[in-house]
Amino acid sequence: MLRRSGLIWAVVALTALAAARDGFDAWVAATDLPPLTPELGVEVVARDGSLLRAFQVSDGRWRLDPGPVDPGFVALLLGYEDRRFYDHAGVDPWAVLRAGGQALRAGHIVSGGSTLTMQVARLLEEGPTGKVSGKIRQARVALALERRLSKPEILQLYLELAPYGGNLEGVRAASLAYFGKEPRRLTEAEAALLVALPQSPEARRPDRAPELARAARDRVLALMAARGVLAPDRVRAAQSEAIPSRRRAFPALAPHLAARLMRAKPGAIRIETTIDAALQRAAERLAARAVSGLAGQVSAGIVLADHQTGEILAEVGAANWRDGESDGFVDMTQALRSPGSTLKPFVYALAFDEGLAHPETLIEDRPMAFGSWRPQNFDRQFRGTITMREALWQSLNLPVVQLTQAIGPARLLATLRRAGARVVLPGGQPGLAVALGGLGISLEDLVAAYAGLARLGRPITLSAEPGLAQPRSEPLFSAVSAWQVMDILSGLTPPPGAAPNRLAWKTGTSYGNRDALAVGFDGRHVAGVWLGRPDGTPVPGAFGGELAAPILFELFDRLKRAPDPLPPPPPATLMVDNPHLPQPLQRYRPRDAVFAETAPDAPELTFPPDGAEVEAPGGALAVKLRGGTPPFTWLADGRPVALALRARETVLQLPGPGFVALSVIDAKGRSAGVQLRLR
Incomplete structure (x- = not known):
């Protein structure tokens, strides 16, 4: 009878345990989980994958996709925080028993029993750490997380959300801010500091409390030595490493371009570009130096591209994008400005294309009227009878206005539009003044038009986004005409100190000295430089040849040691002097x-x-x-x-x-x- 009674009680006990287990499972399954995809900041990267610029999440915190993380850091993290991470189901009973026993013996809490999964649960809900109710909630969410996510996914959430002081969250934001480097390779001292900070992120901030940060780091290293994770000599070397004393700024290369791409791609977390980070840094330094000695709120813009592929390699929208006085927030690669004389080469190419002239054709540079308009040369001097080559070399106004009258200003506008340029006319209808810069065009579009010239009349769409640069279908003008203009521009005298015949180039200065420009190319690359005030205020004494041209040539010096050669003349090119030209081409009429x-x-x-x-x-x-x-x-x-x-x-x-x-x-x-x- 007793044996039967014991069997009944055993069955009752097992039934009760099963019911408790089922009830516990139901309790865990019914857990209302927080969102498991935290908002991450957008990052814009260079062609080699390095970070150009990162953006904060909507509440102002720096939280980025961790990307590749040093395995040594992960080993230290798990060794210090949760050695049985891959074995428990979210709550580690042995850690709870250990923490409870230590508390009973010491009379106060010595160590916590939270697993890494419980810490992720708290971070997801931004819940409290000390109250019993908070711990129970963290345990319930941790158990539910383990059923929903894999261990690597839980670890990924920790790497994204761990707090590191101030508005820094996640290992990558902390590594960039404190060490100025990606977390894919960390020293043991750096890894130990990043393990220690999340336990008390504000009190241990190395930029505010370096001694507390050092002590916390060294405790992590000492424990790892005691547990045999790190050798004692390596721990001593790591403990001798200095603690970072300041928080570094996040990368902000190509800031205007990055912001423009982010606006154009809502929802994207990682945006790739064709920007070369080293060239971008060099271009930004050049832009800052170009305006450093100029009075007033002068800014600068630079565009550098590979005209064979159409890829933009560097793009500077302002000399100092954080400077409000110089309107640094204005992207001067996109702003519509007067191109000055930089459109003259296109007029000559069209005139050559129509058989109206040849580089050695003679033309008159003398006072003349076009209706009521009597244009002057920049220096108000006249040269008389000169060749087309000399007229373009000297950027004379009277010859190019005559050619514009012959081909029609609408033809020039159509050519720019075939190059992909957006042009805006002040009065709505094109007049002869368009050849002298009487229209609005962006620096990027102007550089794209010169890319078409460099490609012997075959335009290409420039882009900083991989795969978007494409050759355009309609030619601008013939290869012969393009080469003739290229040959003229390559013969211009370079700025003082620059190597001769390095570039085919042209400068421009808009009316009232509002814009100073230089655009040029060799056999592979094309670039444009703009200087001026974003608000359009004149800059007295600002000339393209004196301000922008030296920056253009130095940019190519930073790009490569020697220029890529310009293409040879097409077979059909007529290369004779004036007396040997066909009679109608000897003198322009x-x-x-x-x-x-x-x-x-x-x-x-x-x-x-x-x-x-x-x-x-x-x-x-x-x-x-x-x-x-x-x-x-x-x-x-x-x-x-x-x-x-x-x-x-x-x-x-x-x-x-x-x-x-x-x-x-x-x-x-x-x-x-x-x-x-x-x-």
């Missing part, structure tokens, strides 16, 4: 050079029509001409393809297939032209 009564007899292409797509087997194209005075000179993309023809109908042998600018010049210098696509 505007389209309206003849008297009005002879205007009806000006040459006119009747076939093919402008903009046509024409079959040209083997490049043979039939053309028809009306009017004009023979003999006729025919040009394709600025190079002669037929000389001294008297017939008005002929067959020309043209390069093809593809786009071609076809033009004809009669004996009196009058011309007509069309744009075609040959099939």
Whole structure:
């Protein structure tokens, strides 16, 4: 009977235990867990993965994705905080018993029984640490976390959320702030300090209480030595290492670009760029030095790109982005400003393309009126008869206005837009002043247009985001015309102290000395420099050649020891001096050079029509001409393809297939032209 009674009690006990277990499981399963994906700050990284700029989370805390963390730090953390982390289910009964026994013997709490998972539970809920109710809640959440997450996921949460004093959370933010380095490689002293700080993050802040921080670090190291984790000699060496005495600023390279990308990619945590961190630092130092001796609130902008790939390698939006007096918050790579004379090369390229001129063509630099407008040269002097090459070298205004009148200002704007530039006209309609900078364009777009020039007329979209730089479909002008302009610009005298023939380059100064610019390129890279005041106030004495050009050349010096050579002339390039040019190209004559009564007899292409797509087997194209005075000179993309023809109908042998600018010049210098696509 007793045996039967004992069996009944055993069954009752087991049933009670099972019921308790089931009730406990249900209690854990019913736990209302906090969100398990803490908000992380956005990070913008360079092409090599290094951090350019990090952003705080919405409440102002620095909390970043830990990324790779030194395994030695993780070993110290688990060895010090939770040796059975991979064995318990969220609560370690042996740690609880040990802590309780120590408290009974000492009469006060000697060590806590919290596991790493319990600490994560507290950090997720930002709960209290001392009250019994808080401990019970942490234990319940820890048990639920262990059922929901893997051990590596729980450890990851700790690495993201552990407090390190002030607004620092997570091992990566702490490592960057206290050591100025990523946590992927830490010394044993650094790792021990990062293990010790979360236990009392405010009291042990090394930037405020270095001695308390040192003592806490050394206790971690001593315990690791006692437990055999670290050898005594390594502990002594680690204890001799200095404690960081200040909190470092987080990286903030390319701050304007980083902020722009973050706004454009809501929800992204990691944003990759094509920026070269070393070049970015060099460019930012150059920008700061460029304005250091200038009076007033002068800022600077710099864009450096690889024009073969379209990747932006450095972009400086302001000389000092934190300086409110100089409007450092304004990104001067994106602001619309006057380009000054930097658009003149595009006018010459278009004129060469239409067969209106050649680099050795003579043109008049003398006083003249265009309606009511009488433009002046920058120095208010006139040179008389000079070559186109000399006119562009000296950046004269009268010759380029004549060419702009011939090609039409709308043609210049269309070319810039084909390069991907956004241009804004003050009056809405383009006038001749656009050639002298009478429009708004950003520095980045201006550099992109010069990239098209450097690529022999083939434009490309520039981008600081990997994979977004793409060649554009429509050419700006022919390769011959682009090379002719490139050849002229490479012959400009460089700033004092700079190596000659390193770059093809051009400067610009806007009306009233508001903007000083320099843009240039070699066979691989293109860059632009802007200096001025973001609010548009004039800067007396600011000239592109004196301020911006030296920075441009020094930027290329920082980029590489020797320039990449410019491309050779295309095979069709006409390389002769003025007396050996075709007679119509020896001296520039505007389209309206003849008297009005002879205007009806000006040459006119009747076939093919402008903009046509024409079959040209083997490049043979039939053309028809009306009017004009023979003999006729025919040009394709600025190079002669037929000389001294008297017939008005002929067959020309043209390069093809593809786009071609076809033009004809009669004996009196009058011309007509069309744009075609040959099939």
